[in-house]
Amino acid sequence: MTTDDDAAATGERRRPADSRRTPTDTRTVLGAVWARVRRDPPLLIPFAVTGLILALADVLRTRDPIPIEPTAALDQTVTVQFSLYPSGTARTARGVGALVDLETPYLLRGVGIELAVPLAVGVAGWLTITRVLDGQRRLDALARYLCLPVVLSVAPRLLGSPTVDVGLSVGLVVLLAVSFVSVRLFLVPAFLATGLGFGAAIRNSASRSRGQGWTLFGLILVLGIGSWALATVPIAGAFLSTAIVAPVHAVAMAVVLDRRFPSTDTPTDRDRR
Amino acid sequence: MPSSRRRFLERSGLVLSGLALAGASAESIVADTGRFDADTDESGSGSTHDWPMARYDPAGTGHQPAATGPKDGVEIAWAHDPPEWFRGTTSPILLDGTVYAVGDGLLALDAETGTKRFGVPGPYRSTPARARASVYTTETLATTAPTGVFGLNAGGGVDVPLRERNVGIERWGGPRGPGGGLLGPGEPTTPVAAGGTVYVPIPGTNTVAAVDPNDGSVRWRRTHHADDPISGPYNRPAVADEAVFVTAWPHQATAYDAETGSQRWHREIDDQMVLPPVATDEGIVVPTRESVHLLDAGDGHTIWKRNLDANVTESAPAVADGTVFVVDELESLYALDLATGETLWTAPFDGKTSPVVADGVVYAVRSQFELVAVDAATGEKRFAYEPDQIPLSTPVVGDGILYAANRERVIALREEG
Numbered sequence: 001m002t003t004d005d006d007a008a009a010t011g012e013r014r015r016p017a018d019s020r021r022t023p024t025d026t027r028t029v030l031g032a033v034w035a036r037v038r039r040d041p042p043l044l045i046p047f048a049v050t051g052l053i054l055a056l057a058d059v060l061r062t063r064d065p066i067p068i069e070p071t072a073a074l075d076q077t078v079t080v081q082f083s084l085y086p087s088g089t090a091r092t093a094r095g096v097g098a099l100v101d102l103e104t105p106y107l108l109r110g111v112g113i114e115l116a117v118p119l120a121v122g123v124a125g126w127l128t129i130t131r132v133l134d135g136q137r138r139l140d141a142l143a144r145y146l147c148l149p150v151v152l153s154v155a156p157r158l159l160g161s162p163t164v165d166v167g168l169s170v171g172l173v174v175l176l177a178v179s180f181v182s183v184r185l186f187l188v189p190a191f192l193a194t195g196l197g198f199g200a201a202i203r204n205s206a207s208r209s210r211g212q213g214w215t216l217f218g219l220i221l222v223l224g225i226g227s228w229a230l231a232t233v234p235i236a237g238a239f240l241s242t243a244i245v246a247p248v249h250a251v252a253m254a255v256v257l258d259r260r261f262p263s264t265d266t267p268t269d270r271d272r273r
Numbered sequence: 274m275p276s277s278r279r280r281f282l283e284r285s286g287l288v289l290s291g292l293a294l295a296g297a298s299a300e301s302i303v304a305d306t307g308r309f310d311a312d313t314d315e316s317g318s319g320s321t322h323d324w325p326m327a328r329y330d331p332a333g334t335g336h337q338p339a340a341t342g343p344k345d346g347v348e349i350a351w352a353h354d355p356p357e358w359f360r361g362t363t364s365p366i367l368l369d370g371t372v373y374a375v376g377d378g379l380l381a382l383d384a385e386t387g388t389k390r391f392g393v394p395g396p397y398r399s400t401p402a403r404a405r406a407s408v409y410t411t412e413t414l415a416t417t418a419p420t421g422v423f424g425l426n427a428g429g430g431v432d433v434p435l436r437e438r439n440v441g442i443e444r445w446g447g448p449r450g451p452g453g454g455l456l457g458p459g460e461p462t463t464p465v466a467a468g469g470t471v472y473v474p475i476p477g478t479n480t481v482a483a484v485d486p487n488d489g490s491v492r493w494r495r496t497h498h499a500d501d502p503i504s505g506p507y508n509r510p511a512v513a514d515e516a517v518f519v520t521a522w523p524h525q526a527t528a529y530d531a532e533t534g535s536q537r538w539h540r541e542i543d544d545q546m547v548l549p550p551v552a553t554d555e556g557i558v559v560p561t562r563e564s565v566h567l568l569d570a571g572d573g574h575t576i577w578k579r580n581l582d583a584n585v586t587e588s589a590p591a592v593a594d595g596t597v598f599v600v601d602e603l604e605s606l607y608a609l610d611l612a613t614g615e616t617l618w619t620a621p622f623d624g625k626t627s628p629v630v631a632d633g634v635v636y637a638v639r640s641q642f643e644l645v646a647v648d649a650a651t652g653e654k655r656f657a658y659e660p661d662q663i664p665l666s667t668p669v670v671g672d673g674i675l676y677a678a679n680r681e682r683v684i685a686l687r688e689e690g
Contacts (some may be wrong), residue, residue, distance in 0.1 A: 067487070096440070100428075101426060102408060
C-alpha cells in the first residue's frame with residue numbers, strides 16, 4: 001500500500017491491520033490502480049514500448065509473405081480476451097505451422113517476430129509488477145516469468161486450440177470451471193515476478209485469491225473485454241490494448257497482492273520515502 | 274515512398290527479432306516475394322512424369338506428352354486402403370514419385386508401392402494443384418473445400434505428439450466462400466497453378482481469384498453477375514500466354530490478364546451451359562451443352578463452331594496433338610480436328626467423362642464407373658476396366674501406370690500380364 005492511494009484506500013487506513021486482508025471490490029482495486037499509475041507514470045513505459053512492438057509485429061506479419069491468421073476474437077461480437085499474464089491483443093497471429101519448411105531467411109525472420117513478442121510482453125510485465133511491489137529484480141525470477149508468455153503463446157499454436165461442440169449446460173459448466181481456474185491463477189504472474197517457483201506461485205495464488213473471487217472475476221471481465229474492445233480499433237488496436245490494459249492488469253495484480261500480503265502490512269521502502 | 278517505408282519495416286523486423294538473416298538481405302526478401310513470373314510453368318519441372326494438377330497443365334489439355342500408360346488391358350499394381358475418413362472421388366496428382374489424393378483430407382502415397390507417406394483429414398475436396406512457393410522449401414498444394422481455398426504443405430509438415438494432424442500440413446486458409454446457403458454449401462472448385470500463382474474459382478461464389486501460393490493472399494479477384502442469384506460459378510480456368518480464360522453459366526467466356534486481372538475480352542456464348550475451356554496454340558476450346566467452339570485467344574472471336582447436338586452438362590474435353598477429344602454425353606466420343614473442328618472419328622461412348630491422353634491412348638472414365646481406353650488415332654477401343662467400387666476418378670498417367678481414386682481406396686493400374 002502507498003500513502004496516497006485513492007479515497008477508498010485512504011478510508012481503509014482507519015482500520016490498518018485488518019483492512020489489508022479484507023476482500024475489496026473490483027472498482028476499489030481499479031481505483032487503486034489508477035492512483036498508483038497517476039503517482040508513478042513511468043509504470044506505463046514498459047507496456048507502451050511493448051505495444052509499439054506488437055503493433056510493428058502486426059505490420060510486419062501483414063506485409064511479409066508468410067501466412068497469417070486474423071485474431072479470431074476480433075470477429076466476435078464481444079469477447080473476453082483475458083490472458084493469464086499481462087498482455088495486449090494483437091490484430092494478427094501466426095501459427096507455428098506457417099513456419100514449417102520455410103526458407104532459412106524467412107524462418108529466422110518469422111521465428112524472430114514470434115519470439116520477440118512474448119519476450120517483450122514478459123519483460124514489460126516483470127518490470128511493471130516488480131516496480132509496483134518494490135521488490136528485488138532477480139534474473140532467475142525474470143527467466144521464470146518469461147516462461148509464462150513464451151509457453152502460453154507457443155503451446156496453443158503448436159498443439160492447436162481444442163474446439164468441442166457441447167450443449168448449453170455443459171458449456172456453462174466449462175465456462176464456470178475456466179472462470180474458477182482463471183481466478184485462482186490470477187496472481188501467479190505476480191508471485192513468479194517476485195521470485196517464487198512455479199509450484200509455490202500456483203499454491204500462493206490459489207491461497208491468496210480465496211475470498212477475493214468476485215473481485216478477481218470482475219477484474220478478469222474488465223481486463224478481458226477492455227483488451228478486446230481496444231484491439232478492435234483499426235491499425236492502433238494492438239498498441240492500445242497493450243499500452244492500456246496490460247499495465248492495468250500488472251498493477252492490479254500487484255495491488256491485490258499488496259493488500260493480501262501480510263508482509264506488506266508494514267510500509268515498503270517506497271512508502272517510507 | 275512506399276518502397277522505403279517497406280524496407281524500413283523489413284529492417285525493423287530484423288531488429289525486432291534480434292536475429293541476423295543468414296545470407297539474405299532485407300532487400301532480397303522484398304524482391305523475392307513471389308511475384309508473377311510468366312516464364313515459370315508449374316507443370317514443366319520436377320519429374321518428367323509429374324501430373325501436377327487436374328487436367329495435367331495450366332491450359333487444361335489433359336495430355337501428358339511424356340507419360341505412358343497401359344494399352345491393351347490393366348490389372349491392379351497396388352491398391353491402398355486409406356483411413357476411414359478418405360472418400361476418393363476426384364483425380365489424384367503425381368509429383369516426384371508421390372501420389373497425392375484428396376477426399377475429405379489429403380493422402381500422400383509412394384507411387385511405386387502405394388505405401389502411405391502421410392495422411393491428414395480435413396475439409397479438402399478438389400484435386401490439388403502444385404504451386405511453387407518462393408518462401409518455402411516444399412511446394413504448396415492448392416485445394417478447395419465447400420468453405421474456401423486452402424494451401425497444403427506437399428512435404429506433409431511435422432508430426433507432433435498429441436495432435437491429430439501434422440503441424441504445418443495446412444499452410445494457409447485463403448479466400449473463403451460464403452459457406453452454407455439456400456442450396457447448401459457451394460461445390461468445391463478446381464484450382465490451377467501457373468507462373469507462381471494459383472488461379473481458383475472461390476467455392477460458392479461467382480468469383481475467380483489469383484492467389485499467392487506462399488500465404489493465400491488474393492492478388493486479384495473478378496466476379497460475374499455479382500448480384501444475380503441465377504448464375505453459376507466459374508469452371509476450372511485455363512491459363513496460357515499470361516492470360517486466364519474462364520467460362521461460367523450463363524453464356525460467360527472471359528479472358529483476364531494473369532498478372533493484373535484486367536479483362537482482355539468477354540464473350541456471351543450462344544449456349545447457356547458453358548463448360549471448362551482448354552487453351553491451345555490454335556485458340557481457346559470452349560465446349561457448351563450442344564457444341565464445341567474455338568475462340569481466338571487474343572480477342573475472343575469465334576474461329577469455328579461445331580454443333581454436335583450434344584447434351585453435355587459436366588464433361589470437359591482433352592486436347593492432344595492437334596485433336597480435341599470430347600463426348601456428347603449421349604452416345605459418342607468425338608475426335609475433332611483442332612484447326613477446323615471437323616470430325617476425325619467417333620467412337621461409341623455413353624455417359625459423362627473428362628478424358629486424358631498419353632502416348633496415343635485416350636483414357637476416359639464412363640460416368641465414374643468404367644475406365645475405357647481408346648486409340649487416339651483411330652478411335653478403336655483398346656480395353657475397358659470396371660473396378661469393384663464406384664466412383665472411379667479420372668486417372669492420371671505416369672510411367673506406364675494409371676493412378677486413380679476409387680471411393681475408399683487409391684489404385685494403381687499397370688499393363689495386364
